Amino acid sequence: MGTGELDREAHVAAGTEGNGGTAAPRTLAEALRTRGDEGLAALLRARPDLLVPVPGDLTQLATRAGTRASVVRALERLDRFTLQAAEALAVAPDPAPYRVLLGLMAGDEGDADIEAALPRAVGLLREQALVWGDDERLRLVRTARELLAPSPQHPSPTGLGPTVAEATAGMSPTRLQEIIATAGLSTTHDPVSAVAALTDLFTDRERMGALLDTAPVEALGVLDRLVWGPPYGEVTPDPTPPVRWLRDRGLLLPVTARTVVLPREAALHLRAGRAHRVPEPLAPAVTPSREYRPQVVDSTAAGQAYTALATVEELAKEWNEGGPAVLRAGGMSVRDLKRTATALDVTEQVAAFWLEVAYGAGLIAPDGEADERFAPTPAYDDWLALPAAERWARLAGAWLAATRAPGLVGSQDAKGRTLAALGPDLDRGAAPEVRRRVLTLLAGLPAGASPDPETLLARLRWERPLRGAARETGTDLRARLASWTLTEAELLGVTGRGALSAHGRALLPGAPAPGTDHPVAGHAPGHPRTATGHVPAPTAAEGSASDGRRAARAAVADHAGAAALLAPLMPEPVDHVLLQADLTAVAPGPLRRPLADTLAVLADVESKGGATVYRFTPASVRRALDAGQAAADLHAFLAAHSRTPVPQPLAYLIDDVARRHGHLRVGAASAYVRCDDDAVLGEILADKRSASLRLRRLAPTVLAAQADPAALLEGLRSMGFAPAAESAEGDVLITRAHAYRTPARTAPAPVPEGPPEPDTALLGAAVRAIRAGDLASTVVRKDESATPGGGGDGAPPRTSAAETLATVQAAAMTGSAVWIGYVTAEGAASQRVIAPVRVEGGFVTAYDHTADEVRTYPLHRITGVAELADDVT
């Protein structure tokens, strides 16, 4: 690998090489320069990290595009086939003609699918500036080549070893002679030609075939083990005859004293030319495992959507009196999560999901008090006032865009700490994109079809193969995110029975119509290949990576559509219950809220789901009485909302509890018991269990207690009485649920990975700026001789003050751009391309192409001016 290659890629090379056409670019920068604005925009869109900061010119852009971090990022975002093409290029000669690459991908026999798919892959690599050069001279950028080429430390995914030339680099000429001779080649004393002869032999299919025909069977077995990699093998100091046979002919070359390697050319021969054992030109299709009627899917999803709302409301209600404490490290304790899970009647994993959804939608948050606790936010109350479908759309929208991954809750981070629900370190940048991609793939299936999750995961793996460490440790975060997405979408009601619902589809603007399985990141196989090898750059909508985030923003605005589709499917709230003699009430559907709230106080919820089953108990009736209802109110309430007559036992229960309710009254401050019935007080006093309350009879109808009122109440209740608490004025204290809220809180902002997706305006501006900078550094001046002292490449022009003034004035009149040398206020020399607008008072007001804005320059700071060869405006 040439040491100066980076320079060559970035800068104008001094010499010209070989046979390239006159238009053939010699560097990446030059290759970029030949692109249209759209091409540059495509590059910047695909690799937005190049935009931060905006590069000064194309040379800078090319240099930045070749940095290791940026290249790694770009490679990680390639689909499997494109990556395979890049890997093949990394083991091909540099530069490699297109047909060589095709040979490496398709093998000697050829493969129609690969032939059809390869132009797209090369086009994508070109678009992303990972490959440049025309079809005769495809060059992989050097950093990518270093990353992908095989080395003993980093075996290539192709399983190929070093070339003969590389493997024989340190070998003694004598040894080389012996190999040549044994292999049946004419001897030469020049090591370089010896290596070339050996390489020729290995790459010549016929001669190589003949050579291998003479090999002992065991030797072929050794080759078989090495051919698909890893290509390295251990040998003893005294190798077996078959190994020796191979070693003598250079089919195994020594790496160290105990290791040998199968040279790349030989391996390729054995592989019939193929760089990959399994090239995967086609994205694996996502296949449906079952199909349901779309109505079934939609209604199932709507039912689940309703459950989602009910669950979040229940969660907030649970926390109305103040939720669990915030751990010092942030988040919720495992115990609180368990408690929440029990309260919601779900598993902890699912409870964590609901917590995160509510948190992500800004409905719950820490309250920020000294003794910090979680609680519903004011936004929750606003949310609660929305129609059901809109409430759902809020949740689903927040979920889609969230970078927090609830699935991680309960697992351990690298330091062995358990990740807490609502805690830190749950953000995963890839989450929103994976979610959206999964749903988009679902959207590609026929309406009502639920996918085979395995094929879905296979497809995602194809689109984003794992590289490096992730592949070795097997922590495939994207696959986990994807399977979480499937579960979570089902829980939220985005999907029903595994298939994307109509309202779920509406969350994905630009999603494909049902039944159009959508080839990712690009083009259907069989894209026309142009003479120059340029395939049209994939359009924005097809770039899988970018597709996610841009749509995420659009989706926020498009919830209304989803809500509108969902609204008619939501179960209609009912306004009545069925009362039964076994003291249960059944609400045969979701209840209108005021009704549900009252009933929740008056009775205990026994079973939830499409309907709600309530059970009346003395305790629940007492709770309602405690909340300030009178027995008559309760009777009226039940009569008004029951479709059936109120059963006698229920009416009796209410009267019976009411009869005793408040019979005993307990003072808060002075702790007393009073009762009109002095026998009751006598009974209490006589009861041994009242001893701990230390009661004393004050009057026939009043007892005083030493215990505090709460303990007193508890004690009396445990003795079977139903005392009521009483204020100092003698009124009954009413215990009524109130709603605790945090101060106003904003929802956590998503933390996307990498810089934000640039919008069209920014892209346009960036392209213009880069162009201008590039013009400034590379433009050919009209009249070089007229600017003595400014002749050298890149040196700013020097002209006299008068000349400067005249040229600038002329330019202002014609509206043309000029190139100026300029000394900034700090004394630094720079050069700019400006289009003067007016010249007055010793200042030039001009549009600065370099800075992309109108600026004013003092004339005395302009060191020189030159006209441009072409008009840049």
Added chain:
Amino acid sequence: MNGPLIVQSDKTLLLEVDHERADACRRAIAPFAELERAPEHIHTYRVTPLGLWNARAAGHDAEQVVDALVEFSRYPVPHALLVDVAETMARYGRLTLSKHPTHGLVLTTTDRPVLEEILRSRKVQPLVGDRIDADTVAVHPSERGQIKQTLLKLGWPAEDLAGYVDGEAHRIDLAEDGWALRPYQQQAVEGFWHGGSGVVVLPCGAGKTLVGAGAMAKAKATTLILVTNTVSARQWKHELVKRTSLTEDEIGEYSGTKKEIRPVTIATYQVLTTRRKGVYPHLELFDSRDWGLIVYDEVHLLPAPVFKFTADLQARRRLGLTATLVREDGRESDVFSLIGPKRFDAPWKEIEAQGYIAPADCVEVRVNLTDAERLAYATAETEEKYRFCATTATKQKVAEALVRKFAGQQILVIGQYIDQLDELGEHLGAPVIKGETPNAQREKLFEAFRQGEISVLVVSKVANFSIDLPEATVAIQVSGTFGSRQEEAQRLGRVLRPKADGHQAHFYSVVARDTIDQDFAAHRQRFLAEQGYAYRIVDADELLAQDADPDLSGA
């Protein structure tokens, strides 16, 4: 979507009974869902693993279950529930018990990891023998019931294909002269016979004995019948002679007094569980003949030693009969795994609607303790409290008032405490039957009651079960065995025999207000309330006021 069924997330199914498709829905879900509550408007079914496995055993598959749920459901069925149904049902049949020509009873699997999993369980290890091959393991024939029970608890129910022994053949026919099995009895017999073994649940007074006789006529083999007490044994014998081709000589009684073993033998649980010197001498009765059928009457009372022995009888057909399969000890699942799954279940109200049991008016009468009693109650020791409030003097007054109100009808007064009953008997001038009453005396009194010679009978818990008193129309319960649900149901059952004139039965439960008596009563009533019996609650004062005012009293 306007089905009668609402599927809840806790796997209960709510069925709206007034819906036009309610009947079709009930039929569709009955094979796999357990009827849990049947009050007037909405019946509650529960989907349990056991129910799903029983459905599998009866030849239903997950698809049918899911279809039934989806078809009748008003709201979308939660996907998770459907998945769970499919997964649960898929667990059944991975293990099979069968007869191997050379190795005897073997357990085979179609899913090797499952076999490995269960063989690692410490509970399974002592029950199995040698590993025959990778998929098969020998099972000790005596542990057939035990291993089925254990596997059920482990969540991998075994399908039992080992079959039943036919037993010693003995000709038994139903003598259907002028009567016939009622349709639901016929269904129960068919359901049982089709399933091989199992439990039939029918309300009190719905003719469980005839289901037993029907099953015997199907088996046509020697039969062992296990009953709760001697009086019940006599009734069985009487009924069998009347309803089948069997003669007195063919039916033996095996009890404390007689030890006859005949082709059809009726034994009491009590004699079987008599223990001498640490052994149960009478358990060999099970082996004394080659029984082709074993009938367990009142299977909810099955005592623990019989449980254990039943586990060894898995090769014989077993029929369990009960009205109330609720056990306060929570061993319902043992009944299911040892006797067999529930083969037939009829809600009480349904049988009532068909006119086979009398409609009943259930009333809870709340009496107030007097002030002195309240004071005494408050100071009573915890274990004495129930006795204290259950035997309050006010209850006597109420009982007397009720007896006056229903004068002329056949009235049973039922209680727990002998002192209380003796006192009541004295006040009402009625004979008392209690534990110490000799059997002969009991039968005499029962017979006199049946004939109408006595109109009021005071009985202790000895009359809870199996006593056939067709003419009783009013039952007054003054105290009971704490919160026993099945006792309450059985006591109501005493008055449910259909009346000749079709009139209503009355069941009064007298309860002391604001005491644990009231809490126990609420618990006791639960089963009946869930069966749709709505208790009215009246104040004793009201009742006594009516009694005092002759214009309002009586009917």
